[in-house]
Amino acid sequence: MSGENLKNVIEALLFSSSKPLGIPEIVKVLSVDKNGSRSEIKKAIENLNSEYNESGKSFFIENIAGGYRMITKPEYAEYIKILYQVQPSRLSKPSLETLAIVAYRQPIIKADIEAIRGVNVDGIVKTLLEKDFIKISGRKDVPGRPFLLATTNKFLEYFGLKDLNELPKISELRQFSIVK
Amino acid sequence: MTEDYNVHLEEFEGPLDLLLYLIKKDEVDIYDIPIEKITSQYLEYLELMKMLDLNVAGEFLVMASTLMYIKSMLLLPPEERPPEEDIDETDPRADLVRQLLEYKKFKELAEQLQKKERQREDIFTRVASVELKDEGSGDISDVGIFDLISAFSEVLNVAGEEDLREIFEDRFTVTDKLSHITEILKNKKSVKFLDLFDPGSHKGEIVVTFLALLELIRLKTIKAIQKKSFDNISIELVESI
Numbered sequence: 558m559s560g561e562n563l564k565n566v567i568e569a570l571l572f573s574s575s576k577p578l579g580i581p582e583i584v585k586v587l588s589v590d591k592n593g594s595r596s597e598i599k600k601a602i603e604n605l606n607s608e609y610n611e612s613g614k615s616f617f618i619e620n621i622a623g624g625y626r627m628i629t630k631p632e633y634a635e636y637i638k639i640l641y642q643v644q645p646s647r648l649s650k651p652s653l654e655t656l657a658i659v660a661y662r663q664p665i666i667k668a669d670i671e672a673i674r675g676v677n678v679d680g681i682v683k684t685l686l687e688k689d690f691i692k693i694s695g696r697k698d699v700p701g702r703p704f705l706l707a708t709t710n711k712f713l714e715y716f717g718l719k720d721l722n723e724l725p726k727i728s729e730l731r732q733f734s735i736v737k
Numbered sequence: 738m739t740e741d742y743n744v745h746l747e748e749f750e751g752p753l754d755l756l757l758y759l760i761k762k763d764e765v766d767i768y769d770i771p772i773e774k775i776t777s778q779y780l781e782y783l784e785l786m787k788m789l790d791l792n793v794a795g796e797f798l799v800m801a802s803t804l805m806y807i808k809s810m811l812l813l814p815p816e817e818r819p820p821e822e823d824i825d826e827t828d829p830r831a832d833l834v835r836q837l838l839e840y841k842k843f844k845e846l847a848e849q850l851q852k853k854e855r856q857r858e859d860i861f862t863r864v865a866s867v868e869l870k871d872e873g874s875g876d877i878s879d880v881g882i883f884d885l886i887s888a889f890s891e892v893l894n895v896a897g898e899e900d901l902r903e904i905f906e907d908r909f910t911v912t913d914k915l916s917h918i919t920e921i922l923k924n925k926k927s928v929k930f931l932d933l934f935d936p937g938s939h940k941g942e943i944v945v946t947f948l949a950l951l952e953l954i955r956l957k958t959i960k961a962i963q964k965k966s967f968d969n970i971s972i973e974l975v976e977s978i
Contacts, residue, residue: 575863627863634859645858651750653847653854661846673840676751676796716853717860725849727842 564601577624577714622713623720655681656690656712660724664694664705682706690715752800753840755782767837770830772811776804807833885961888930888970889947896940909942914949922959922974930970
């Protein structure tokens, strides 16, 4: 497969996908022709993006939640919003706080979230689990074996994060520990 | 007709929010909180919330007592204070300050996340016309007792009315149901939890079936699995070694 063809195949895959496609998924598809290493794929995506950029396209390929996906540029949002009549559903403050705690302290048990927020989080945790923003990642080895909670890929996607390292930094965050 | 209006105060989701709000409002130093002043303001707000019939969570009352405890401690000369768990901690406010600072940080992080959320509203992805193949759908975890009880209560909710006029002998026994369930599972590899209960069964039968299930799980004859939490539960025979 020539470089040009490889690029086109990757473009077609990304064009047809609404979810982020991980490099391994692309490798699997390309392996049909025994073609395309990880670095070649990354290079091809870079080339596609610079082509889009040079020709002033309204979309590009973003690296998100461990994969790649085509998205529109923000400056076209006002038109798209008219087309789809979208009413964004936003997360409540308590939900955002709970998510922030899980994101920075994961894996974490519910009791530790409650110790930080100072209120019961049963309802919020249940909703966040249902909405697939967090998941149960195991059980803590303490009496009662409570569930450990962690964030999901959906969380990364929703907030536009490539991975957890992209979370806003607060360096002194772990300085205090109130949970004994 | 009276209705209960439970207004939800988003400003103060919990007692820590209220405290931070008061600290900010009075522009006091978080490291040197005037406990007496903040406590009385806190209690005032609590009274107001009760008066307005807002839903005052129990945590607010716990915090009120913590504040009053700290206040009373501060009234005592340091050498007469009862020893704390942390011996080197001389300021009774220290724990509370730590908790407030920690919480404040997460509130700030939540705001950052909110900014990102807003930014994402201007970005659109392509809409799926085909669903990607679900790759084995991840972890299949063993089901805990509470998942089972919750599924059980769902079945109970749709149970048929019990005929209360006559007293029957026990029509269903756990032993019967034990063999019934194993029989079903020998024919089918996997059965949905809900399908083990005949629609319209009486409560008595449902309870007996459920007890039989628990017994079989305990004996490790069968296992209950679910693909993700709060998902439907399926029952499978444990492969004999």
